[in-house]
Amino acid sequence: MPELPEVETVRAGLERLLGRDAVIRAIALQRGDLRAPIPPHLPRQLRGAALTGVRRRAKYLLFDTSRGILLSHLGMTGTWRLAPSGDERPHDHCYLHLVDGRRLAFRDPRRFGLLDLVELGGEARHPRLKDLGPEPLDELAFSVDHLLRCCRGRKQALKPVIMDQHVVVGVGNIYAQEALFRAQIRPTRPAGRLTRAEATALVAHIRTVLAEAIAAGGSTISDFRQAGGDGGYFQHNFQVYDRAGLPCAVCSTPLHGAVVGGRGTTWCRRCQR
DNA sequence: CTCCTATCCTGCGAGC
């Protein structure tokens, strides 16, 4: 489900919902076997901690607390919601009780998600965070030169390269396709054959498609919801994702669908070179 | 190294 715009939307929703002086009363784990095991001491460690904010790095949510950072990845189907008493659902893996009586639930049917603990000050050394590439919306870090360096000498298709979290974070299967369409580059182009002009366009379009999607509250496909329960609406702006066989918005040629890098991929064989 | 494939798991929609 969630790529950078969806995670950012959830982050903003959670931060607004939590306010500035939330305190964790207790954490209850329903089951700990997500993609990686939830550390069993996580509830103990964070009990009584002040929740000071929610940040995002790549597709991770970071709940800042006075006793460490609660790290959360939504995988494909993870959601956070306000769950009043009585609102228990299948696949609720973790309940976070606040001292004001409210309760947050982390639900993840497919269990590709993740909950972990980052010790205070240990962010730069955490194994899940330390090797991440630059944030795409950071103009300095995600530069044309950086992208070209990452592509140089590589024969791999460009699409899996821009989805590689070491190259740039937050770009998943949807926004990779949308950005490549906007930049008029085929997803199958060997990464090493990207020209500087194309890299310049691609960097710009990755930024703008992500920024537009954030402004639209993310994309709602099947069950993505913002923390407040509302859906985003960027899915109405998809130009290629899940549109194989439908006419290209630019030239009306039927869009082409194939598997690239192991993922379903759609592009216009006429517009994208 | 780089690149590709399979895999974790559940739910849902398409097709029969």
Place this chain on the structure above:
DNA sequence: TGCTCGCAGGATAGGA
């Protein structure tokens, strides 16, 4: 209606 099959937004291990 009810069943089976294939596929799904991510990340990573392991093999070629």
